[in-house]
Amino acid sequence: MLSSACQDTIRAAVWLSTKPAGEFHRIQVISDxxxxxxxxxAKSLQKLVHAHLLISQRGATGGVTLAREASEITLLSIIEAVDGTTFxxxxxxxxxxxxxxxxxxxxxQWDIWRQEMLEMYAAMRLSDITDDVTLRKVKRI
Incomplete structure (x- = not known):
């Protein structure tokens, strides 16, 4: 249902959310x-920078980091940044x-499912997924 770019971007955002706040990580490191x-x-994460979900910094200590707490970032905000608001x-x-x-x-039926999905993605926070990752409820990101 979600584009592969969106799926990959969510995975990268989850990965970032498991790291200390304010710590910048090179996109190549995330990619690897x-x-x-x-x-x-890189292209997808740039969309999150434009949506003010990530902060990008150039230079030797540069990379990307979450722009706010993972508990303040919904999956819907990531989906809209990557796939657009008409998804x-x-x-x-x-x-x-x-x-x-x-x-x-x-x-x-799609009208019903769409509304349920919108509500689910709007309610689900990046921190919810991060908690599952740190508690090892999921096998991989």
Whole structure:
């Protein structure tokens, strides 16, 4: 459902949230740690910088770090920064002109699912995932 760029960016944000606050990390280090392609990750993380979710710093001690506490960053804010704000407006079947007046076969059910997903992503904080990682409830990021 989420783009691969968005999935990778969430993984990188989770990785950053496991590190000490204010500590900058080079994107190449994050890329290597998560086995993600550097150019694509760099482009996606730049979107988080523009959305004020990350801070970027140049130089020998540069890199990226979270712009605020992980408890203040929702998954929805990351999704919107990477995939845009219209992500949940698209037809689930990929029909371009699907709308209330011309619904697709799943339109009514998708309205319900979409609202549930929006609420879930808006409620889920980066810190929720970080807690699961540090408690080893998940095997990998």
């Amino acid at each position: 740690a998560l086995d993600l392609p550097f150019p694509f990750l 949940f407006d698209a037809c689930v079947l990929g029909i371009g002109d699907c709308e209330a007046e011309k619904p697709c076969a799943l339109h009514a």
